[in-house]
Every structure is written in C-alpha cells, then in structure tokens.
Amino acid sequence: MTRRFALMIEPAASDDPRTDFATTFTEVDPSAPALTVGELSTQRGDGVFESIGVIDRHAQEVAAHLDRLAHSARLCDLPAPHLAQWRQAIARAAAACGPGESIVKLVLSRGVEHGPAPTAWVTAAPAADFTAVRAEGVRVVTLDRGYDLDTPARAPWLLLGAKTLSYAVNMAALRAARQRGADDAIFVSSDGFVLEAPTASVILRRGDTFVTPAAQGAILQGTTQQSLFEHLESQGFTTAYETIPASTLPAVDAAWLVSSLRLAAPVTAVDGAALTHDRALTTAMNAYLLSPRD
Amino acid sequence: MTRRFALMIEPAASDDPRTDFATTFTEVDPSAPALTVGELSTQRGDGVFESIGVIDRHAQEVAAHLDRLAHSARLCDLPAPHLAQWRQAIARAAAACGPGESIVKLVLSRGVEHGPAPTAWVTAAPAADFTAVRAEGVRVVTLDRGYDLDTPARAPWLLLGAKTLSYAVNMAALRAARQRGADDAIFVSSDGFVLEAPTASVILRRGDTFVTPAAQGAILQGTTQQSLFEHLESQGFTTAYETIPASTLPAVDAAWLVSSLRLAAPVTAVDGAALTHDRALTTAMNAYLLSPRD
Structure with missing residues (x-):
C-alpha cells in the first residue's frame, strides 16, 4: 500500500506567538499540481530541505533536522523557520505514514518569483526497501x-x-x-x-x-x-x-x-x-x- | 499590463517524426498550481533551463539557446530535447507576449520522482525595465x-x-x-x-x-x-x-x-x-x- 501525503505550509515569522499552527497547513494531493511555475525552488533550486526517517510513524531526530534546516536557511539568507510550526507539520506528516519505514521531507523555498514570502511544504511517503x-x-x-x-x-x-x-x-x-x-x-x-x-x-x-x-x-x-x-x-x-x-x-x-x-x-x-x-x-x-x- | 503565459510540454523523443507538436502543449494559468511536489526540479534543482529575450514578440537567438539547452541536457544525462518541438513552444510563448521586451523561459526537468519521463514547460512574462x-x-x-x-x-x-x-x-x-x-x-x-x-x-x-x-x-x-x-x-x-x-x-x-x-x-x-x-x-x-x- 502506498501512502503519500503532502502539506502546504504558510511559513510563520520566527517570533509568531501562536502555539497551534493548524490553520497554516493545507493538505494537498501529492500527485496533483500544488506549485506554480514561478516557484524559485523549481526555477533556481533556491531553497533548503531536510529528509527525515520515520519508523512506525515516529520521526527520527527531529530536533537535529530542524537545527540543520535553520542553519541552512541562515546560510541562504532565508527567513528563520518557526521551529514549533515545522514540528507540528512533521507530526502531521509522520501520523499520515504507514507502519514500517517512511520518509518525511521538509522544503523551505524562497517562494514565487517577485512574490512576498517563502513557500514551504512537507511530504511523506513510504521509504524504499534498503x-x-x-x-x-x-x-x-x-x-x-x-x-x-x-x-x-x-x-x-x-x-x-x-x-x-x-x-x-x-x-x-x-x-x-x-x-x-x-x-x-x-x-x-x-x-x-x-x-x-x-x-x-x-x-x-x-x-x-x-x-x-x-x-x-x-x-x-x-x-x-x-x-x-x-x-x-x-x-x-x-x-x-x-x-x-x-x-x-x-x-x-x-x-x-x-x-x-x-x-x-x-x-x-x-x-x-x-x-x-x-x-x-x-x-x-x-x-x-x-x-x-x- | 502584465501578460504572463505558461505552456506545459509533453517532451517528445528526439527522433519523433511529427512536424506539428500542438497536441503536446497544454496552456496553463501561470499563477495557478501546475507542478506536483514530486517534481525533481523543485526537490533537487535537477533539470536545465534557458532564458530567451523577446523583443516585440520576436524571440532572439533561438537556435543558439536551443543548442545550449541540448548541450546542458547532454551534460546532465537528460534525454535530448526535440528541437522542433521546443521551437514551436517558443513561438507560442513569444506570440503570447506583449509589445516591448519580454522573457521566455524554457525548463526541462528530470521529471517527477519515480516518474517515467522528463517534464518540461515554457513561460513568458514582461521583462524588467533595464x-x-x-x-x-x-x-x-x-x-x-x-x-x-x-x-x-x-x-x-x-x-x-x-x-x-x-x-x-x-x-x-x-x-x-x-x-x-x-x-x-x-x-x-x-x-x-x-x-x-x-x-x-x-x-x-x-x-x-x-x-x-x-x-x-x-x-x-x-x-x-x-x-x-x-x-x-x-x-x-x-x-x-x-x-x-x-x-x-x-x-x-x-x-x-x-x-x-x-x-x-x-x-x-x-x-x-x-x-x-x-x-x-x-x-x-x-x-x-x-x-x-x-
């Protein structure tokens, strides 16, 4: 059984005081169009990412991955990711995984060309058999x-x-x-x-x-x-x-x-x-x- | 007036004998989602591109740009682009431009992860004022x-x-x-x-x-x-x-x-x-x- 999942994220500013970011998430069909051709991730590979292993719906080493995402964003002059928001998005993605090994991927893109803000999303999918x-x-x-x-x-x-x-x-x-x-x-x-x-x-x-x-x-x-x-x-x-x-x-x-x-x-x-x-x-x-x- | 245009292309094999590729083109709204999150262009910057200047709907130096697109594709082990197909796509994009200076962009991506084939598209938009x-x-x-x-x-x-x-x-x-x-x-x-x-x-x-x-x-x-x-x-x-x-x-x-x-x-x-x-x-x-x- 193939379980795939994708969640678009409206990136919150790093000092956003909210504790619940559910309203910033929109689940989308991972096999349907979700990104415009103006996306700078696709035009210029301009963004940062992380791939997280998931075992039986438990996302591994989330803190270390988020640390590195923030470090990559800093090196690329991208706005600092709101870590609590990302943690909630990862939790949603991990919960959508099947049993066994899966992959959750985080993408923080510079956004759409001439657009106002970064775009971001999280995907989940079964891992390959290693x-x-x-x-x-x-x-x-x-x-x-x-x-x-x-x-x-x-x-x-x-x-x-x-x-x-x-x-x-x-x-x-x-x-x-x-x-x-x-x-x-x-x-x-x-x-x-x-x-x-x-x-x-x-x-x-x-x-x-x-x-x-x-x-x-x-x-x-x-x-x-x-x-x-x-x-x-x-x-x-x-x-x-x-x-x-x-x-x-x-x-x-x-x-x-x-x-x-x-x-x-x-x-x-x-x-x-x-x-x-x-x-x-x-x-x-x-x-x-x-x-x-x- | 902002004229923007986007055309998704089903890439033809380089030896495709057709002379008219109209059926391989699908015009899409450039501000609407057109690409899936599985796109390798967006996940890994895995693809090649060209930016072509357009003056009063005339695309400049098309042959030189297509030569370089083919060269880039070869260096990246991508299938050879069908140049007549791309030429027709560029003509469609240039015709959609307004008067004055515009940009037509060609993208040849490795495709969707685990997918069968490259994806490709052409966009047109007014150029910045230089x-x-x-x-x-x-x-x-x-x-x-x-x-x-x-x-x-x-x-x-x-x-x-x-x-x-x-x-x-x-x-x-x-x-x-x-x-x-x-x-x-x-x-x-x-x-x-x-x-x-x-x-x-x-x-x-x-x-x-x-x-x-x-x-x-x-x-x-x-x-x-x-x-x-x-x-x-x-x-x-x-x-x-x-x-x-x-x-x-x-x-x-x-x-x-x-x-x-x-x-x-x-x-x-x-x-x-x-x-x-x-x-x-x-x-x-x-x-x-x-x-x-x-």
Missing part, C-alpha cells in the same frame, strides 16, 4: 569535489555547509559513480581530503576509533552520523572529527555511508580495492538507527 | 568560484558547463555582491582567472580588441556574448577568447556584463576601482542587441 544495501553494502569510487578544504571560509556564497535544493551535482556524482561500476561515491577535496558522499556522511573505523571528516563548513553536518557517534560512545568506542587524507582510505578497518533513510550502508570497496565488512557491527548499528530516536 | 542599468552600468566585485581552471576536465560531474536549475550559488553570489555595496559579481577561479558573472558573460575591451574568457567547460557559452562578438567583428573590431588573469582587470579599457535579458551592462567599477565607461559604444551595443536577431 534491507539489501544495509546487509550487502556499497562499492564506492572517490570523486573530486573541485574545492580545497579552505574554500568554504574564503567563499561563503558557495553555500557548502547548506542543504540547498540545488542538488544537480550530487545527482550527477551518483550517475558518474554508476558509470564507473560503483554504487555510490565519496567526494574528495581538490587538495586530497575525504569530504562526504553525495547524499550521506562518511564514517571510518580505525581500531576502536570511529572518525568522520571535520565539517569546517565544507560538508553537511550529518544528523545520522551524530546520532550514531553518540551511540558508539555509549558502547565504549571512541569517536573523532578529523581532517582525513583520502590516501588513507585503503588502510581503514571499515567504512560506512550513513544517512537518514538508508541508515548505515557498509562500504565494501573503495576505487576497486576491497574493504573488510564487519556484518555483526553493521547489523547492530542499523538496529540502533531503526530504534526510535530523538 | 533602461537605467544599461545606461548607468553596474559596480562589480570579484568573487572566488572555488574551482581552478582545470577542474571541469577533471570532474565533469560538477556540471560546470551546464545551465542547470541548481542556481542557489549564483543567487547567493548576487546577494554577497550587494552586501559588499556592489550591484553584481564577476566569478574568478581559485587560481585567479576571470570566469563569468552569476547570470551573465564578461566582455573586456583592450584597445580595439574585445576579449571574453575561453569557456573550457568552466563557464557557460554566452549566447548574447557570441552574438555581440559577431556584430563587433562586422564593425571592424577584433574579438578573442582568452585565459584572462583577474589581476589584469583594473587595466582593461572597458568591461561589460552581457546576458539575454539585461543585454550589455557596462561595468563602472571592479572591487571599488573605477573603470572607464564608453557610453556611445554601450548604446550602440544595446541598439544592436535590441534589434531582431536569429
């Missing part, structure tokens, strides 16, 4: 992201730490990976450091330490990566944010791409060189990530 | 584009030569320019070469030679720049495509940002240093650009 990829993993290739690590500080207009709707490059990188016989990609800075995957964070294991690239504005702060790091620490592991030379990838003990929907996908090969895959650990990671998290 | 900016010019700041000149050849997945809908960075650069007290920006490569403006090409004058950055995949091929170069050559000037160090900008005799709608906007200052502005030449350039061109 059982196989969580068990069997992904082969990745490294792809040059074009920037060096110092770029974000030098050029904030490149919006490198924002989750904008301008995702054409991310999608092109996934196609490039598949053309090279891989399933996914790890972006590397032009000066040779590990960044992130087109739609996931990268976590590497060295002994009992789990490391992920230090964000430094060059990559998105991963909500799932952060949640998993907390869990790993509670299990007695060490976690660290580091500047990681891509040349060290072949020497890691294991690697994962982690994201809100697919969760932890073990990396079984990098640029054709096999990586060890600790199935028991991956299974435990995904059991944690599939449990209700806030 | 009289003042053509006469008085723009002050620009140089902004680092983050890439070096060799990047496009090394990393085609960055789609640097494609006019994609993922324009959030272009819009952020314009905001950054205004925050710095300027009107517009010139992007410079991280290794210090002139590239393009966020929504325009750059033309520089040195004596009787007009130069523009060699594209090399790093920038868009400018339809208006190409048209203006043909005209300048017919007037006895020399034109050239060069690799231009940004450090030479203060020494040029004049500079313009040229684009399909605003046409030739003289650059009156770069990073706060004044540039000479040859008003008569700019007026002649815009007189040519406002004449019917094919």
Whole structure:
C-alpha cells in the first residue's frame, strides 16, 4: 500500500506567538499540481530541505533536522523557520505514514518569483526497501569535489555547509559513480581530503576509533552520523572529527555511508580495492538507527 | 499590463517524426498550481533551463539557446530535447507576449520522482525595465568560484558547463555582491582567472580588441556574448577568447556584463576601482542587441 501525503505550509515569522499552527497547513494531493511555475525552488533550486526517517510513524531526530534546516536557511539568507510550526507539520506528516519505514521531507523555498514570502511544504511517503544495501553494502569510487578544504571560509556564497535544493551535482556524482561500476561515491577535496558522499556522511573505523571528516563548513553536518557517534560512545568506542587524507582510505578497518533513510550502508570497496565488512557491527548499528530516536 | 503565459510540454523523443507538436502543449494559468511536489526540479534543482529575450514578440537567438539547452541536457544525462518541438513552444510563448521586451523561459526537468519521463514547460512574462542599468552600468566585485581552471576536465560531474536549475550559488553570489555595496559579481577561479558573472558573460575591451574568457567547460557559452562578438567583428573590431588573469582587470579599457535579458551592462567599477565607461559604444551595443536577431 502506498501512502503519500503532502502539506502546504504558510511559513510563520520566527517570533509568531501562536502555539497551534493548524490553520497554516493545507493538505494537498501529492500527485496533483500544488506549485506554480514561478516557484524559485523549481526555477533556481533556491531553497533548503531536510529528509527525515520515520519508523512506525515516529520521526527520527527531529530536533537535529530542524537545527540543520535553520542553519541552512541562515546560510541562504532565508527567513528563520518557526521551529514549533515545522514540528507540528512533521507530526502531521509522520501520523499520515504507514507502519514500517517512511520518509518525511521538509522544503523551505524562497517562494514565487517577485512574490512576498517563502513557500514551504512537507511530504511523506513510504521509504524504499534498503534491507539489501544495509546487509550487502556499497562499492564506492572517490570523486573530486573541485574545492580545497579552505574554500568554504574564503567563499561563503558557495553555500557548502547548506542543504540547498540545488542538488544537480550530487545527482550527477551518483550517475558518474554508476558509470564507473560503483554504487555510490565519496567526494574528495581538490587538495586530497575525504569530504562526504553525495547524499550521506562518511564514517571510518580505525581500531576502536570511529572518525568522520571535520565539517569546517565544507560538508553537511550529518544528523545520522551524530546520532550514531553518540551511540558508539555509549558502547565504549571512541569517536573523532578529523581532517582525513583520502590516501588513507585503503588502510581503514571499515567504512560506512550513513544517512537518514538508508541508515548505515557498509562500504565494501573503495576505487576497486576491497574493504573488510564487519556484518555483526553493521547489523547492530542499523538496529540502533531503526530504534526510535530523538 | 502584465501578460504572463505558461505552456506545459509533453517532451517528445528526439527522433519523433511529427512536424506539428500542438497536441503536446497544454496552456496553463501561470499563477495557478501546475507542478506536483514530486517534481525533481523543485526537490533537487535537477533539470536545465534557458532564458530567451523577446523583443516585440520576436524571440532572439533561438537556435543558439536551443543548442545550449541540448548541450546542458547532454551534460546532465537528460534525454535530448526535440528541437522542433521546443521551437514551436517558443513561438507560442513569444506570440503570447506583449509589445516591448519580454522573457521566455524554457525548463526541462528530470521529471517527477519515480516518474517515467522528463517534464518540461515554457513561460513568458514582461521583462524588467533595464533602461537605467544599461545606461548607468553596474559596480562589480570579484568573487572566488572555488574551482581552478582545470577542474571541469577533471570532474565533469560538477556540471560546470551546464545551465542547470541548481542556481542557489549564483543567487547567493548576487546577494554577497550587494552586501559588499556592489550591484553584481564577476566569478574568478581559485587560481585567479576571470570566469563569468552569476547570470551573465564578461566582455573586456583592450584597445580595439574585445576579449571574453575561453569557456573550457568552466563557464557557460554566452549566447548574447557570441552574438555581440559577431556584430563587433562586422564593425571592424577584433574579438578573442582568452585565459584572462583577474589581476589584469583594473587595466582593461572597458568591461561589460552581457546576458539575454539585461543585454550589455557596462561595468563602472571592479572591487571599488573605477573603470572607464564608453557610453556611445554601450548604446550602440544595446541598439544592436535590441534589434531582431536569429
């Protein structure tokens, strides 16, 4: 059964004192036209978004996603989202989901061209079945992201730490990976450091330490990566944010791409060189990530 | 009077033998919902576009714009656009324009998520009034584009030569320019070469030679720049495509940002240093650009 849901939102100002935003929501048919051709999201990818995993109608890590939405909006000079309003919209979307895994997506667009205000909406839909990829993993290739690590500080207009709707490059990188016989990609800075995957964070294991690239504005702060790091620490592991030379990838003990929907996908090969895959650990990671998290 | 127009297009396969595509067009109200929330243009800026100037219902340089649309589609692994179909859609849109200057916009989106085919549409609307900016010019700041000149050849997945809908960075650069007290920006490569403006090409004058950055995949091929170069050559000037160090900008005799709608906007200052502005030449350039061109 396919349950799809869409809710248009009239964005409230961030200091709106209301506590109930029901009147700002309009449910629409997700397969019917809802947006005009003047939408700047569609004309220029001009807006920000979040994808939230939902397990049995429980939206995961809502606070972390809303934090990041607000951060992305700030980087893009969009009005600050009213977090209570978004929380209520997410609750409506999560309640509309079926059992099992679903996806709730938040979109905050700059609005209609020459229009007065941002437009916003939330959608819900069943998630794809990621059982196989969580068990069997992904082969990745490294792809040059074009920037060096110092770029974000030098050029904030490149919006490198924002989750904008301008995702054409991310999608092109996934196609490039598949053309090279891989399933996914790890972006590397032009000066040779590990960044992130087109739609996931990268976590590497060295002994009992789990490391992920230090964000430094060059990559998105991963909500799932952060949640998993907390869990790993509670299990007695060490976690660290580091500047990681891509040349060290072949020497890691294991690697994962982690994201809100697919969760932890073990990396079984990098640029054709096999990586060890600790199935028991991956299974435990995904059991944690599939449990209700806030 | 505001005349706005929108036409949804069922994209034909590039080898479709029909000569009349009227049945593939559906006129829609440009201010009414026409796109679903599942549109990948809106979710991921995943598609390509063109903006065509229209003068008294004559669409300018249609062939050059369609060439570039096809080039962008190829870089993005989108199905090749059927050029005769697009030409008919443009003709419909241009005919719907009022007198004076208008804009016709073409959008080819990857389609609806999990959907079978691209979606496409054409819009028409009155152009903004660019009289003042053509006469008085723009002050620009140089902004680092983050890439070096060799990047496009090394990393085609960055789609640097494609006019994609993922324009959030272009819009952020314009905001950054205004925050710095300027009107517009010139992007410079991280290794210090002139590239393009966020929504325009750059033309520089040195004596009787007009130069523009060699594209090399790093920038868009400018339809208006190409048209203006043909005209300048017919007037006895020399034109050239060069690799231009940004450090030479203060020494040029004049500079313009040229684009399909605003046409030739003289650059009156770069990073706060004044540039000479040859008003008569700019007026002649815009007189040519406002004449019917094919």
